[in-house]
Amino acid sequence: MHALKVTRAEDFPEWYQAVVREADMAELSPTRGCMIIKAWGMGFWERIQGELDRKIKETGHENYYFPLLIPLSFFAKEAEHVEGFAKEMAVVTHHRLKSIDGELKPDPEAELSEPLIIRPTSETIIGDAFSRWIKSYRDLPLKLNQWCNIMRWEMRTRLFLRTAEFLWQEGHTAHADEADARAETALALEIYRQVAEDFLAIPVIPGEKPENERFPGAVNTYSLEAMMQDGKALQASTSHYLGTNFAKAQNITYQDKDGGISHAHTTSWGMTTRMIGAAIMVHGDDDGMRTPPAAAPRQIVIVPMLRGKPEDEELKAYCHEIVAELNKLFAFGWPLRAHVDIKDARPADKRWDWVRRGAPLICEIGPRDAANGQVTFIKRNALREGEKIKSHTLPRADFIAQATGLLETAQKEMFDEAKTRLQSNIRDGFNTFADLERYYGTDDESGEFKGWARVHWSRPTGAALEEVGTRLKALKLSIRNAPSAQPASYGTCIFTGAPAVEEILIARAY
């Protein structure tokens, strides 16, 4: 009945793999733990890049590019940072291969005197540059960004969600004082919120991570948390206020107006190709991906009903004319992206390919449409009425005039649908840890949609927080964040029974 062989209800993880594969977004590569991002996945990432890059630049950041490889000694500088990252990283030890006994091997004579690490993140090498570039308060704030690949060795991989190599941007800034650096941390999180909600139609909850989930070396870590269709949470990007920790480790100082020397306050923040996985798990359905129109590589796809006959040329011309007119329009602040699919394949197969990829508007145009000057189309985000595919027909001029509006409406419908799901699946009313145990501890393997818990706590630290983590872990739960929007008053802590000081979200997570 549906385009995929497995449904979300039957097996959510299998369904996810099926969408990634059938939508032609990515596949595993022969390099262990690394993915090949295919055309539709890469096009989606390019749209995210375009939108996010524009916002990053509009807010006064400039793009730089720093080396892929970082000398090992750099990781020894910030103690907490090493502790957090120094474990699973790809290490380059040789710079030459040699044929030894007929086999290609690392040349023993070409061993590096100091091993190089493939960047797992670039605070250390960018901090080193900051220490050279920043001399005076006039050099601050220094606000830069980098688009690149990074690598964190992962044993269990899942396309887009957890792979050894992935793509991201990393913002790095230095400021004269704490207030300016904190404002920057908040600005980055707000930019991410806009991209997630307005561009990817993914509703998110911004908030602060608990102490034990901070980025290694950070003073505060903030995240966006999004809800997947299986009720799990996915961290959709992070922004860190690093205080003067990295500045002290790397000697990032500046001379202020009065001639005194101070340490700069730094921040870092990143959004990754993981967002593609998030979009799939928020918007996909049993027919495949539903790509949010703002971010779809192709927003309107026309499949001409070609029949290998001379009349085909006329039909193709009709389709190309419509696409040419559509591509003069703007949608979501970018030129509209329409496309005629003239691949050598059966029209019905092509239509289903675009359904699985989730092109927002898919037009099937036959000779009758051309003769009547009309366009027949389906809306991917509202594909079916009951089990039947629902198609619409409009006069050509009306379709073109309404195209941007149709895309905007679809975008809004997708956001509203996801927002309703998020809001109606955050559960209150847990007064004790036993309440939480009762709710999440039963039917553990049923896969039943449980959503998130919103609870109050006394914000324990250190060993007490570790214990909270252990108790939650037994239920496969974790603290997601303390939402930025907090209530006016608090009850008692569900972990300690003490008066609570904060509201937090608890969930299973990717």
Added chain:
Amino acid sequence: MHALKVTRAEDFPEWYQAVVREADMAELSPTRGCMIIKAWGMGFWERIQGELDRKIKETGHENYYFPLLIPLSFFAKEAEHVEGFAKEMAVVTHHRLKSIDGELKPDPEAELSEPLIIRPTSETIIGDAFSRWIKSYRDLPLKLNQWCNIMRWEMRTRLFLRTAEFLWQEGHTAHADEADARAETALALEIYRQVAEDFLAIPVIPGEKPENERFPGAVNTYSLEAMMQDGKALQASTSHYLGTNFAKAQNITYQDKDGGISHAHTTSWGMTTRMIGAAIMVHGDDDGMRTPPAAAPRQIVIVPMLRGKPEDEELKAYCHEIVAELNKLFAFGWPLRAHVDIKDARPADKRWDWVRRGAPLICEIGPRDAANGQVTFIKRNALREGEKIKSHTLPRADFIAQATGLLETAQKEMFDEAKTRLQSNIRDGFNTFADLERYYGTDDESGEFKGWARVHWSRPTGAALEEVGTRLKALKLSIRNAPSAQPASYGTCIFTGAPAVEEILIARAY
């Protein structure tokens, strides 16, 4: 007198380093052989990316992303390819660090069973994907592109020209037959010619590389050759027809219409951040970089003559209004990029910063300009009259109305200037090798501008070609390419005295 401490005439290599540094384009990093690309250099690369990516997509290619790391065994498949590349590459041997005797080291227990190579180019791993994706003639042509970082270990580095890590795009395509693959090879070279000439104002000569300069494993390699201001040649991009060599090594086959199985014909082609170095050496002058307007990150920069007084606000508003109007315009097919520099620094220092970076139009606007409703500006490509800086003044409305035209004119002037230099410095009339020796063998160390030699040859192969290479190398020369535009008839070969069959270009090169 001039903005740089060293002139082109005094010391061209030193001058080049000074431009890269003073224009804030790049610097060496603490990672040996790797560069940090700074804001103005990265902005320039982003403009090249934007233009080239648009052309690549318009001609039916889609972007993919393949793994950074390639299993060592992949390099053993195409024998000639290994021979050419298997030497200087970064080798990953471990996936974890461990603290051993208080020192971070590669964990001996985390040694990879098969070393991984940081891609020096991606034919092998993309070919492997092709062998899985291509089944039928309906899957062909398969035309894809990737933007990424690559690594080739280099001992002597020069910013943008030769570094261990650099950025590029690599196109990879598979075709049913030779004709289609050859057409693709030519198409890629033509796209590169357009980007070089129309976008970067760098005149180039397309042609075929001699047999001994082919990409390892290629049947034919084509290049664009550009002339630097010191008379040396720089290879400005390459396009390879790979025949069925890679297809045979990697089993890339398809079923044709009649059910037979054939090997696909493949191509690959690339353009790199080296183009930034080329643009500097073609367009730079003794005041720094002159950025071609089409590719300049900021095309029009306004420096308000702020004096730390209340009137500053009015002046800033005037400048911002002009920039807002300019940024509504289009130039070279993209939105125009104008900018007000309100950095906390002396206006004269800021003006010189933009001169050294080579912003095409630099406006210095003071209270008198604002009061008179006018714009005072300098054209970076025609900065001086004699030794004096030449400035221009236009009424505000005229400046805005003429802005696109001023940029287009500057672009054309820069191209024409470089084209004239190229054409007038290719020397004919070498009838024997002794002629060549006489010309290039004298004043070898004087640094005198010698340009290129256009000679006829009998296209020797194998050992005879090696000998030609050796003789040329003694004069520090090499064969650049056999231009696509060939004469109607040929004289005798300057190397062998035999009847010639081809015209080639000989030069010193980067």
